Amino acid sequence: MKRRDFIKTSALTTVGAISVPNILTASQKAKYSWKIALTWPQNMGIFVDSAVNFAKNVEVMSGGTITIRVDAAEKHKAPLNIFDLVRGGQYEMGHSASYYWKGKESSTVFFTSVPFGMTAQEQNAWFYFGGGMELMDEVYAKHGLYSFNGGNTTNQMGGWFKKEIKSIEDLKGLKMRIPGFAGEVLARVGASPVNIAPGELYTALERGTIDALEWVGPALDIKMGFQKIAPYYYTGWHEPASEMQFLINRKKFDSLPNELKEILKSAMLNSSFMMLNQSQHENAVVWDSMKKEYPNIEIKTFPKEVIEAIKKATLEAYEEESSKNPMFKKVYNSQKEYISKAREWTKISDLAYLNSLE
Amino acid sequence: MKRRDFIKTSALTTVGAISVPNILTASQKAKYSWKIALTWPQNMGIFVDSAVNFAKNVEVMSGGTITIRVDAAEKHKAPLNIFDLVRGGQYEMGHSASYYWKGKESSTVFFTSVPFGMTAQEQNAWFYFGGGMELMDEVYAKHGLYSFNGGNTTNQMGGWFKKEIKSIEDLKGLKMRIPGFAGEVLARVGASPVNIAPGELYTALERGTIDALEWVGPALDIKMGFQKIAPYYYTGWHEPASEMQFLINRKKFDSLPNELKEILKSAMLNSSFMMLNQSQHENAVVWDSMKKEYPNIEIKTFPKEVIEAIKKATLEAYEEESSKNPMFKKVYNSQKEYISKAREWTKISDLAYLNSLE
Numbered sequence: 001m002k003r004r005d006f007i008k009t010s011a012l013t014t015v016g017a018i019s020v021p022n023i024l025t026a027s028q029k030a031k032y033s034w035k036i037a038l039t040w041p042q043n044m045g046i047f048v049d050s051a052v053n054f055a056k057n058v059e060v061m062s063g064g065t066i067t068i069r070v071d072a073a074e075k076h077k078a079p080l081n082i083f084d085l086v087r088g089g090q091y092e093m094g095h096s097a098s099y100y101w102k103g104k105e106s107s108t109v110f111f112t113s114v115p116f117g118m119t120a121q122e123q124n125a126w127f128y129f130g131g132g133m134e135l136m137d138e139v140y141a142k143h144g145l146y147s148f149n150g151g152n153t154t155n156q157m158g159g160w161f162k163k164e165i166k167s168i169e170d171l172k173g174l175k176m177r178i179p180g181f182a183g184e185v186l187a188r189v190g191a192s193p194v195n196i197a198p199g200e201l202y203t204a205l206e207r208g209t210i211d212a213l214e215w216v217g218p219a220l221d222i223k224m225g226f227q228k229i230a231p232y233y234y235t236g237w238h239e240p241a242s243e244m245q246f247l248i249n250r251k252k253f254d255s256l257p258n259e260l261k262e263i264l265k266s267a268m269l270n271s272s273f274m275m276l277n278q279s280q281h282e283n284a285v286v287w288d289s290m291k292k293e294y295p296n297i298e299i300k301t302f303p304k305e306v307i308e309a310i311k312k313a314t315l316e317a318y319e320e321e322s323s324k325n326p327m328f329k330k331v332y333n334s335q336k337e338y339i340s341k342a343r344e345w346t347k348i349s350d351l352a353y354l355n356s357l358e
Numbered sequence: 359m360k361r362r363d364f365i366k367t368s369a370l371t372t373v374g375a376i377s378v379p380n381i382l383t384a385s386q387k388a389k390y391s392w393k394i395a396l397t398w399p400q401n402m403g404i405f406v407d408s409a410v411n412f413a414k415n416v417e418v419m420s421g422g423t424i425t426i427r428v429d430a431a432e433k434h435k436a437p438l439n440i441f442d443l444v445r446g447g448q449y450e451m452g453h454s455a456s457y458y459w460k461g462k463e464s465s466t467v468f469f470t471s472v473p474f475g476m477t478a479q480e481q482n483a484w485f486y487f488g489g490g491m492e493l494m495d496e497v498y499a500k501h502g503l504y505s506f507n508g509g510n511t512t513n514q515m516g517g518w519f520k521k522e523i524k525s526i527e528d529l530k531g532l533k534m535r536i537p538g539f540a541g542e543v544l545a546r547v548g549a550s551p552v553n554i555a556p557g558e559l560y561t562a563l564e565r566g567t568i569d570a571l572e573w574v575g576p577a578l579d580i581k582m583g584f585q586k587i588a589p590y591y592y593t594g595w596h597e598p599a600s601e602m603q604f605l606i607n608r609k610k611f612d613s614l615p616n617e618l619k620e621i622l623k624s625a626m627l628n629s630s631f632m633m634l635n636q637s638q639h640e641n642a643v644v645w646d647s648m649k650k651e652y653p654n655i656e657i658k659t660f661p662k663e664v665i666e667a668i669k670k671a672t673l674e675a676y677e678e679e680s681s682k683n684p685m686f687k688k689v690y691n692s693q694k695e696y697i698s699k700a701r702e703w704t705k706i707s708d709l710a711y712l713n714s715l716e
Contacts, residue, residue, distance in 0.1 A: 061419060061624060063617040119708050121638050129639035155707035235710035259421040266415060266624050273631040274486060280479050281487035284703035299706050301714050345642035348657050349513035350477050352593035354709050356659050
């Protein structure tokens with residue numbers, strides 16, 4: 001289960017080879033040879049591991065009846081086109097994040113994470129016991145797809161800032177790389193969200209082309225080096241628990257025997273859980289060493305006034321989209337109702353416990 | 359995945375019947391017929407569901423090659439003897455909580471939850487990426503057992519109190535039903551922990567035989583009725599994330615083919631994840647209705663002085679046991695080191711996020 005073990009044994013893009021030698025004799029052949037396309041390039045550690053672990057788990061459980069080749073983005077060259085690759089049947093499966101399909105279906109954002117949304121523990125309860133899975137199926141079924149959860153990043157950091165944000169005035173005109181829905185929200189309070197390719201982010205921040213940016217969290221941020229050029233590391237608000245998803249071509253899945261359907265579903269559930277655990281672990285370990293190596297990093301949280309202003313802008317954006325799109329409204333209302341109960345429990349359980357120790 | 363679905367189709371103590379009709383034809387017979395003994399009586403909802411879901415998942419994934427009959431406590435009549443039932447081979451498997459075997463191995467407490475320990479998210483990261491699983495295996499292997507996680511209760515409430523606890527003086531002489539390690543800790547600061555059978559708890563609290571008690575959390579507490587007779591509901595400190603465990607007879611597991619081993623392990627991992635989700639859900643939903651129906655319940659957290667005193671007593675107890683028992687020391691040190699990193703990440707991620715909204 002340790003990442004090390006996978007790194008040792010895995011050969012990306014031919015991951016099918018990992019476990020097959022243990023299972024199939026020379027005369028045997030897998031009855032189902034599937035392929036999964038990832039949004040992620042090979043160096044996206046935790047994200048790639050989730051799909052690799054899934055494929056290996058499925059192969060071993062099925063005794064080699066089904067093999068799943070894992071293709072990282074370098075192979076298929078269509079990282080943000082997984083939806084169509086799987087719908088069209090070029091790949092039986094994909095591993096990506098639901099909110100990348102916002103342009104096709106705005107409601108898909110709720111299956112990843114939304115500004116001021118739920119924590120991972122609250123969100124998983126919503127998915128499996130609060131009607132979330134049924135809603136996700138309703139959204140994806142009409143595109144000929146199944147969508148199952150595929151792993152969580154844990155709470156994402158608010159990003160790296162060159163100047164401290166002391167009031168809502170400090171957001172006015174702020175040039176920040178923050179894509180998607182969160183960028184739209186910041187634009188509503190006067191910021192200037194921009195999109196810049198990952199490879200150019202460091203230089204853009206260093207030269208002042210942008211004033212701030214958000215990436216993921218310590219485990220992935222550290223490789224980008226932002227801690228060397230921006231002293232303020234803000235806590236999160238915009239993606240409190242980003243969940244990845246597996247996509248499956250509906251016809252291909254329906255044609256499998258019951259045992260293999262159950263094996264695939266169980267392996268995806270395992271991957272979702274284990275990526276959450278791995279994210280928690282790697283963020284904790286990397287943050288521990290990052291703050292020792294860069295003691296000048298200042299952890300900041302937006303002041304109350306700023307939080308309230310961007311939360312108000314967020315709710316306005318939700319209401320506007322709800323009035324235009326019935327499916328968005330349906331999922332939004334489900335989460336809104338669920339979070340009101342889930343958060344009250346969080347407050348008297350984990351939150352009260354953690355705060356009692358401070 | 360919804361509990362409703364399991365209730366509809368499950369017949370406890372003969373749960374083997376749930377899915378077999380869908381899989382086996384009249385002429386087929388399961389190659390492995392296993393039994394699992396639960397510590398829980400049939401009415402322990404979430405706990406029983408975890409084992410039932412596991413058995414069903416295994417049967418469907420294996421195409422009926424293995425069936426697992428689920429026996430609740432009413433059947434085997436040895437709820438706190440699961441360890442021996444599985445070690446002796448009367449049952450291939452058990453579902454229980456590691457800390458019940460404290461008398462045999464004091465280190466087992468760390469695999470359930472300990473006072474001032476980790477949250478569920480932190481603890482799962484420790485189990486799967488911080489060396490926890492390896493340590494648990496080291497503890498159980500010498501007894502001929504495998505131990506795998508089997509579900510979390512989420513943060514347990516500190517209990518129901520008839521009087522408010524305003525200072526450490528208020529704990530002196532307090533008669534409280536709080537078993538295990540937490541009871542020992544309270545005794546160190548002057549309280550009088552007592553053990554009372556579950557069926558007599560309500561009357562004992564009502565008549566003043568005890569001043570306080572702890573049970574689990576809203577989802578399970580509500581059936582006991584304590585909210586009618588004790589106004590103060592304290593937030594937790596003693597079991598921040600109680601994890602249940604599956605036990606397996608080591609020889610029986612080792613004799614299985616690789617596919618079935620992987621299927622069992624994957625199904626246990628699923629159960630662990632899904633019980634956490636179900637606990638989060640049911641606690642949230644029940645707490646929502648409980649506080650509406652009993653608006654006089656007052657949520658309280660021990661004052662800082664009290665938290666500090668019981669934390670000090672806890673650490674002393676850990677150190678004392680560590681000096682006597684090398685395995686206890688080894689697991690304690692592993693958790694102590696891990697929590698220091700894990701908690702720093704929690705503080706700047708979920709905790710900072712949740713507090714920014716208050």
